[in-house]
Amino acid sequence: MQKWRKIVFIVLVGVLPLASVSLVQATTYTSTHYQVNQILFGSGGCLSTVCSSANYQAKIAVGEVGVGNTKGSAYQAYAGFNTNDDPYLQFIVTSSSTSLGSLSTSSVATATGTFSVRDYLSQGYIIETASPPPTSGTHTLTGLTSPTLSTPGTEQFGMNLVANTSPAIGAIPVQFPSSVFSFGSVTAGAPGPNGTSVATGYSTINYFKYQSGDVIAASNQSSGQTNYTISYITNIAGTTPAGTYTFNQVLIVLPTY
Amino acid sequence: MGRFQSTFRVFSYRGLLLIIAFLVAIFGLLQVQPASNVQAAQIQSRSILMSNSNPAATALSVTYQIRFTAETTSLVKAIVVDFCSNDPTVGDATCTAPTGFDVGGATPTIVTSSVTDPTLTATLGASGWTGAGTNLITGSQYRTLTITNSTGVTPTAGTSVIAFDMTNVTNPTAVGTFYARVLTYGTTTTGYSPGSEGSYIDYGGVALSTAALITITSKVSEQLTFCVYVSSCGTAANVLLGDSHDVLSTTAPTTAAGATYGVFYSLSTNAAHGAVVDVKGSTLSSGGNFIPAAGNRFIYNTTGTDFFGLCEYNSSGTAPTVAAYYDGTGDGSGTCAANTTDDNTTASLTSIGTSPNYTTFGFNATNTATTYGDQLASITAPGTSVNAVVFAAGINATQADGIYTTTLQLIATGTY
Numbered sequence: 307m308q309k310w311r312k313i314v315f316i317v318l319v320g321v322l323p324l325a326s327v328s329l330v331q332a333t334t335y336t337s338t339h340y341q342v343n344q345i346l347f348g349s350g351g352c353l354s355t356v357c358s359s360a361n362y363q364a365k366i367a368v369g370e371v372g373v374g375n376t377k378g379s380a381y382q383a384y385a386g387f388n389t390n391d392d393p394y395l396q397f398i399v400t401s402s403s404t405s406l407g408s409l410s411t412s413s414v415a416t417a418t419g420t421f422s423v424r425d426y427l428s429q430g431y432i433i434e435t436a437s438p439p440p441t442s443g444t445h446t447l448t449g450l451t452s453p454t455l456s457t458p459g460t461e462q463f464g465m466n467l468v469a470n471t472s473p474a475i476g477a478i479p480v481q482f483p484s485s486v487f488s489f490g491s492v493t494a495g496a497p498g499p500n501g502t503s504v505a506t507g508y509s510t511i512n513y514f515k516y517q518s519g520d521v522i523a524a525s526n527q528s529s530g531q532t533n534y535t536i537s538y539i540t541n542i543a544g545t546t547p548a549g550t551y552t553f554n555q556v557l558i559v560l561p562t563y
Numbered sequence: 564m565g566r567f568q569s570t571f572r573v574f575s576y577r578g579l580l581l582i583i584a585f586l587v588a589i590f591g592l593l594q595v596q597p598a599s600n601v602q603a604a605q606i607q608s609r610s611i612l613m614s615n616s617n618p619a620a621t622a623l624s625v626t627y628q629i630r631f632t633a634e635t636t637s638l639v640k641a642i643v644v645d646f647c648s649n650d651p652t653v654g655d656a657t658c659t660a661p662t663g664f665d666v667g668g669a670t671p672t673i674v675t676s677s678v679t680d681p682t683l684t685a686t687l688g689a690s691g692w693t694g695a696g697t698n699l700i701t702g703s704q705y706r707t708l709t710i711t712n713s714t715g716v717t718p719t720a721g722t723s724v725i726a727f728d729m730t731n732v733t734n735p736t737a738v739g740t741f742y743a744r745v746l747t748y749g750t751t752t753t754g755y756s757p758g759s760e761g762s763y764i765d766y767g768g769v770a771l772s773t774a775a776l777i778t779i780t781s782k783v784s785e786q787l788t789f790c791v792y793v794s795s796c797g798t799a800a801n802v803l804l805g806d807s808h809d810v811l812s813t814t815a816p817t818t819a820a821g822a823t824y825g826v827f828y829s830l831s832t833n834a835a836h837g838a839v840v841d842v843k844g845s846t847l848s849s850g851g852n853f854i855p856a857a858g859n860r861f862i863y864n865t866t867g868t869d870f871f872g873l874c875e876y877n878s879s880g881t882a883p884t885v886a887a888y889y890d891g892t893g894d895g896s897g898t899c900a901a902n903t904t905d906d907n908t909t910a911s912l913t914s915i916g917t918s919p920n921y922t923t924f925g926f927n928a929t930n931t932a933t934t935y936g937d938q939l940a941s942i943t944a945p946g947t948s949v950n951a952v953v954f955a956a957g958i959n960a961t962q963a964d965g966i967y968t969t970t971l972q973l974i975a976t977g978t979y
Contacts, residue, residue: 393651393770395740397616401775408782419777425770429608436615440781500608540781544831545945548785548979555777556617562610563769 375528394426396531397559406540409551414456415540416475421557422482422533423490423523430526431490431561432498433534438518439463440540442549447540453506453513462541463553464514467492467522467534472512476537479523482530489525490532498524499562514539604634606767608724611644611743618738618773623667623731630726631745633686633718634765640715641748642725643755643763645698645707648735651742651768656758658698658706658744663736665704666696667729673710674728686718686725694729704733711751734773743769787838788831789975793822800826804847804956805905811967812903812910816865816957818924819902820876820914825953827878830942834977837943840883843936843972846871846928847956849965854956856928859888861921862901862912862955871956871969872924874899875939881946886938888925889952895920899953924955936974 351367358364399421406415425431439449440463450464456473470476481488494506504524507515514537523534538553609631615624629644646666647658673694675687692712696705708729718725725747735741746755746763754761790796803809804817804824811817818824832838847854857872874891876899877883885891891899894916901915901922916922930937942948952973 391652393742393768395770395772397740397772397774399774399777401738401777403778403780406779406781408784411786411788415781417779419779421774421777440779442783499610536777538779540779542783544786544788544947545833546783546786547833547835547945548783551781551783553777553779554617555779556615557774557777558613558616559772559774560610560612561770562608563767 377527391427393428393561393563394424395428395431395559395561396422396424398422399557409540409542409546411459411542411544414458414473416473417538417540418475419536419538419555420534421536422531423525423559424488424529424531425525425561426528427563428528429499429562430497430524430529431559432502432504432521433523434519434521434558434560435465435516436518436556436558437554439516440551440553442547442551445547445549447542447546447551449516449518450507450514451517453510453515455512456514456539456541458541459543460541461543461546462514462539464516465536465538466508466510466514467536468509468511470512470537473539475539477535479535480533482533484530488530488532489527490523490529490534491525492523492534496524497526499526603763604720604765606631606634606745606747606765607721608632609745609767609769611769611771613732613734613771613773615734616772616774617776618663618734618736620734622733623665625732625734627729627732628726629729629743629745630724631767632721633723633725633747634720635747636717636720637764638715638717638749639725639747639764640713640751641709641711641753642727643707643709643744643746643748643753643760644729645744645746645755645757646741647706647744647757648741651744651770653744653746653760653763653766653768654758658757660698660700660706661735661737661741663704663733664700664706664741665733666706666708667694667731667733668703669696669705670694671696671705671708671732672730673708674730675710686723687712687716687727692727707755709753709755713751715749738773738775740770740772743771745769783833785977785979786831786833787975787977789828789840789973791826791828791973793826796829802826802954804954806907806910807905808907810907811956811958811962812905813867813958813960813962815903815905815910815912816862816868816870816955817903817905817910818862818912818953818955820899820953821951824955825873825951827949827951828973828975829880829947829949830883830975831947832942832975832977833945834979835945836978837941837945838975838977839941840939841936841974841976842873842889842931842939842952843933843974844931844969846926847967847969849963849967852963852965852967854958854962854967856926856931857924857955858927859892859923859925861893861923863915863921865924865955865957866912867959868957869959869962870924870926871954872926873955874922874924874953875950876953877948878951879949881942881944881948883940883942883948883950885940888927888937889939891922891924893920894922899924899951901955924953931971936972939973 505520614626676689
């Protein structure tokens with residue numbers, strides 16, 4: 307009797323998923339001698355269009371897997387066996403030291419910098435720039451407080467985070483591995499956590515701005531890696547005091563968990 | 564009977580295993596939270612804003628703003644913020660101090676009033692809280708901040724935002740992520756240590772990160788852009804002083820404000836101490852004859868007089884200080900106003916001002932003949948200045964005929 311029960315159990319456990327395999331429409335893989343025309347990675351199930359008879363109909367899922375993020379306004383959860391319950395943050399500013407040489411009143415000087423952000427179990431993050439414009443002694447180059455085109459001959463310092471054509475520098479943010487998993491944005495007004503948002507002026511092609519304390523990028527949810535490129539422009543006027551100007555940009559990430 | 568006993572043994576054995584498994588599972592679950600904190604809740608919207616993410620920021624100069632929403636309505640008398648390099652997990656017995664980090668010494672400065680974000684409600688109140696650094700790292704550097712208030716506050720769960728600043732933090736010296744464990748307590752004696760946190764109310768972990776700097780260096784050279792022209796920079800600066808046949812008249816001197824009998828110069832410099840413009844050359848001459856330099860004279864008094872002079876006025880940009888000989892003193896308008904109408908028979912002078920504000924023209928031949936010439940104008944700070952230099956010349960009946968010319972140099976010198 308026990309033996310029969312075992313047999314029935316084995317048949318049920320073994321056959322049910324197999325039965326479901328035969329019901330799945332899948333790509334057919336063939337070679338000259340073999341073909342595999344039903345493929346499923348998973349526990350299986352049975353759709354109602356197939357699991358039916360003249361009198362009954364069923365729709366079955368066997369141990370269906372549910373993973374990933376679900377969230378409400380105040381809480382979120384990650385389903386799945388292999389999840390981590392620690393807040394995570396990866397903020398990498400590519401250390402760079404760029405010399406623009408001697409500036410000219412007749413042409414713009416440009417430079418780029420990069421950083422990337424990835425965070426987990428958060429409500430999102432913002433990135434702030436927290437440094438004054440280039441300074442030499444007591445003089446600080448004029449930061450563009452509103453989005454402005456590059457104008458050689460006029461003292462200007464600004465930046466943006468998009469791909470520009472005049473001057474031809476920069477790149478749009480790159481979502482890694484894809485925009486399905488990564489959500490960092492530089493678009494003006496793009497939301498971050500706690501009602502924060504990206505400041506205007508850093509996402510319009512060929513327009514540059516610089517104001518210390520501005521939020522230049524944000525995500526309002528946990529995000530895979532977003533790679534950002536900052537484009538800087540510097541113009542001087544004939545009256546810009548002589549000297550060596552240095553800009554040490556401090557970028558601050560503020561994730562909220 | 565034998566089969567019954569066998570079945571019973573099987574069920575007993577399996578039941579025992581199930582009971583053990585159940586107990587193990589329950590025990591495991593209990594390990595998630597210390598028994599005394601089974602009702603502790605995870606604080607929400609928790610963050611720590613750094614005023615500077617530079618790992619090389621000046622020691623004790625960085626401000627951290629701790630901010631979170633309380634999850635339990637309960638009297639809070641102490642808040643612990645423990646900074647660890649390994650993880651943010653409350654309950655983990657290991658908390659490795661971030662290298663170089665310091666909460667601000669043994670008595671960190673904290674601000675609970677308006678913090679740095681004026682939009683936040685000062686839940687903790689303006690005063691009454693004191694900070695203490697514990698878990699000595701090295702020297703006078705501490706890893707853990709505990710703020711206490713014997714009176715305490717009672718936040719409302721889910722709505723009260725608790726925020727305060729630590730104003731003299733030293734960042735970790737390494738670039739990268741580090742963490743903070745935040746816990747609230749109902750007593751000023753917290754009994755906190757990693758893995759043995761005592762009876763806390765709410766808790767939560769936060770990740771922070773220092774980051775490298777993006778450094779851009781550029782040089783601005785000493786600059787002086789100086790241009791002398793009639794119509795535009797880069798064009799000739801030749802002036803023909805006379806009537807339509809370029810002939811001077813005895814009935815009135817020849818002059819006109821603007822470019823008709825004058826030139827412009829533009830000066831742009833970043834010289835910290837400004838710049839001067841000198842005029843160098845001699846008066847009009849023809850062979851061995853010359854028209855005397857004006858000295859400094861009123862234009863009204865020049866009919867039938869031999870003289871050559873000039874006057875400068877500002878056209879745009881920074882107004883320079885013009886030397887006395889050339890500033891048109893007496894001309895209240897500051898435009899070297901005087902115009903000659905000449906029909907090739909009789910010249911007449913107009914717009915010369917009224918006494919005592921007659922326009923003056925000057926030419927200090929002694930100084931203009933020196934090595935560096937005579938100072939025409941100066942600006943005392945970096946700037947851009949566009950100015951007009953207007954010439955005037957008159958003759959009397961005895962002036963020898965001829966073509967009178969002069970080549971004048973305007974020399975700009977910046978002081979940096």
